Amino acid sequence: MMALDQQQSALLQEVTQFIYREARLQDEHAYDDWEALWTDDGVYWIPANGDACDPERDMSIVYDNRSRIALRIRQLHTGKRHAQAPRSRLRRVVSNIELLEPAGDEIRVTCNAMVFESNLRDDTVWASRNEYQLRRVDGALRMVRKTVNLVNNDKALFSMSFLI
Amino acid sequence: MSAGAAAIPDLGELIRPEHVHGSVYSSEALFEAELEKIWYRTWVYVGHVSEVPNANDYVLKSIGRQPVIMTRDRDGGIHLLLNRCTHRGNQVCVFDKGNTRTFTCPYHGWTFSNTGQLRGYPFPSGYEGADRENLGLGRVPRMAQYKGFVFGSFAEEGPSLEEHLGGALEAIDRLVRNSPEGEVEITAGFLKHKAKANWKFLVENETDGYHPQFVHASIFSVAESGIGDLYSSDSTAVTRYLGGGHSECDLRPEFRRLDKPLGWFGTSAERMPDYVEAMNAAYGADKAREIMIDGTPHTMIFPNLFIAEIQIFVLEPVAVNETIQHVTAIQFKGAPEMNRRLRQQTMGSVGPAGFLLADDSEMYERNQRGIQVRDPEWVFLGRGKHRERLDEDGFMVGDATDEVPSRGMWAHYRAMMEAE
Numbered sequence: 001m002m003a004l005d006q007q008q009s010a011l012l013q014e015v016t017q018f019i020y021r022e023a024r025l026q027d028e029h030a031y032d033d034w035e036a037l038w039t040d041d042g043v044y045w046i047p048a049n050g051d052a053c054d055p056e057r058d059m060s061i062v063y064d065n066r067s068r069i070a071l072r073i074r075q076l077h078t079g080k081r082h083a084q085a086p087r088s089r090l091r092r093v094v095s096n097i098e099l100l101e102p103a104g105d106e107i108r109v110t111c112n113a114m115v116f117e118s119n120l121r122d123d124t125v126w127a128s129r130n131e132y133q134l135r136r137v138d139g140a141l142r143m144v145r146k147t148v149n150l151v152n153n154d155k156a157l158f159s160m161s162f163l164i
Numbered sequence: 165m166s167a168g169a170a171a172i173p174d175l176g177e178l179i180r181p182e183h184v185h186g187s188v189y190s191s192e193a194l195f196e197a198e199l200e201k202i203w204y205r206t207w208v209y210v211g212h213v214s215e216v217p218n219a220n221d222y223v224l225k226s227i228g229r230q231p232v233i234m235t236r237d238r239d240g241g242i243h244l245l246l247n248r249c250t251h252r253g254n255q256v257c258v259f260d261k262g263n264t265r266t267f268t269c270p271y272h273g274w275t276f277s278n279t280g281q282l283r284g285y286p287f288p289s290g291y292e293g294a295d296r297e298n299l300g301l302g303r304v305p306r307m308a309q310y311k312g313f314v315f316g317s318f319a320e321e322g323p324s325l326e327e328h329l330g331g332a333l334e335a336i337d338r339l340v341r342n343s344p345e346g347e348v349e350i351t352a353g354f355l356k357h358k359a360k361a362n363w364k365f366l367v368e369n370e371t372d373g374y375h376p377q378f379v380h381a382s383i384f385s386v387a388e389s390g391i392g393d394l395y396s397s398d399s400t401a402v403t404r405y406l407g408g409g410h411s412e413c414d415l416r417p418e419f420r421r422l423d424k425p426l427g428w429f430g431t432s433a434e435r436m437p438d439y440v441e442a443m444n445a446a447y448g449a450d451k452a453r454e455i456m457i458d459g460t461p462h463t464m465i466f467p468n469l470f471i472a473e474i475q476i477f478v479l480e481p482v483a484v485n486e487t488i489q490h491v492t493a494i495q496f497k498g499a500p501e502m503n504r505r506l507r508q509q510t511m512g513s514v515g516p517a518g519f520l521l522a523d524d525s526e527m528y529e530r531n532q533r534g535i536q537v538r539d540p541e542w543v544f545l546g547r548g549k550h551r552e553r554l555d556e557d558g559f560m561v562g563d564a565t566d567e568v569p570s571r572g573m574w575a576h577y578r579a580m581m582e583a584e
Contacts, residue, residue, distance in 0.1 A: 048355055048356075048515070049354075057352065058353040059352050059353045059493065060511055061516055062511070063508075074386040075383050075386050075387075080382035081522075083526040121360055157516045158360075158516065159357070159359070159517070159521075159526065160516040160522070
């Protein structure tokens with residue numbers, strides 16, 4: 001692992017702040033602010049059944065293109081999304097933020113996350129490795145792709161109706 | 165409470181024509197009895213032949229709480245083996261799927277063929293005189309398949325699979341004909357979604373036409389879906405009890421009224437030209453049109469296979485208050501443009517984060533908590549009793565939102581549980 005130069009350090013700090021902010025918006029169900037973090041071609045992906053999931057062939061827990069992300073948010077806004085009424089109480093910790101090789105002009109970053117969810121059923125802990133592809137749009141970072149690799153995605157899971 | 169400690173309640177006291185007692189969903193003693201009287205007796209859906217397409221493929225499945233390895237041997241035969249070494253009970257396979265001619269127990273190295281026979285054990289001189297013929301893997305005593313759907317029964321004798329499917333047999337016919345090659349494939353892998361609820365809540369909900377407008381109001385409103393209208397008091401769709409615990413929501417009257425090929429799938433013939441051409445070539449234009457208007461079934465095959473129009477659910481009872489729903493998109497052989505859309509719609513609607521199923525599962529879990537309330541103790545299942553009628557085939561039908569399927573299932577459940 002090479003040492004970060006000054007430019008990379010600044011980028012890491014900016015990306016870290018972005019990821020923390022995204023985490024807080026999710027925890028606090030700030031749906032519109034979260035949706036605004038996406039580019040128009042954003043893809044939100046939560047694979048199933050281990051690490052070899054091909055979303056164009058295999059079932060994924062979530063494989064939302066941008067319009068389906070918007071649909072997901074609109075459903076949450078109805079107040080009749082029963083699995084989120086009452087809303088899950090959430091707090092997550094994000095760490096191990098690491099810049100990866102960029103993809104062209106786009107930034108690639110990965111991190112680990114643990115989410116504590118409390119809802120009508122019980123308290124549930126969700127753990128994942130998240131991968132982001134970020135693009136600078138009008139000077140601000142935006143998500144082109146967010147992949148949430150749940151550690152236990154090969155097992156039966158309870159409903160996961162909040163934003164992870 | 166240990167399973168054996170509690171006596172099995174008298175079902176005559178708990179199941180009435182229009183009511184069931186809340187304890188039928190929460191009694192641990194009843195759950196244990198159900199495993200023996202239902203899950204380890206009747207035909208239970210295990211898997212589809214397309215999940216083991218090649219020689220020596222296998223996939224892990226279950227019947228009730230029994231772990232089953234579904235294998236395809238080198239000659240193409242399907243076997244349902246029990247995942248337990250005959251030596252000291254270790255699991256012989258722990259990977260969800262794979263390809264192998266043999267299973268070797270990691271504990272002492274006993275090796276079994278994928279047809280179940282004991283192939284060998286290390287240091288055989290220690291087993292002089294052992295009866296190797298009887299040391300093969302356990303197997304589900306009866307296995308049968310219908311159009312690629314593989315079922316197993318732990319009863320050595322009993323009705324044939326086709327007798328068991330009875331009125332639900334036609335649902336499988338009606339499903340597979342939506343493929344231009346007359347076959348479905350289960351190849352997209354399963355989402356596994358668990359809920360803290362009794363399995364019978366899920367069975368009943370699958371053909372409950374009363375709940376969609378309320379449980380799914382959120383997604384129907386924002387997706388501008390027409391599905392809600394299929395389950396209204398004005399709908400011409402019917403609920404039907406098919407005997408044997410099986411039931412369906414028959415939406416064909418609505419689809420025929422709309423008279424639009426592929427309308428059932430929220431699309432049109434114009435948007436699926438390759439599929440329409442393949443269907444016309446396979447069945448002739450008139451028959452293809454009829455198939456594409458009628459669509460696919462919405463049928464619950466008791467106790468664990470729900471053919472849900474575009475996906476199948478396989479129910480696995482884990483505990484009296486926990487059930488896993490295994491769900492995947494149906495794929496029609498020879499219909500790639502349909503299959504992509506089937507996967508996309510399935511991923512959107514079902515599984516842990518699904519627009520539909522997260523809310524259904526929320527209802528299951530609240531129901532499980534609710535039925536523990538002491539007053540009233542009874543669940544009321546009388547909706548549409550006054551208007552239920554026999555159809556031309558002799559099956560009981562009700563309006564789209566009526567509780568005909570639940571009443572039928574409970575009568576069948578009681579008969580199974582009271583059988584010797």
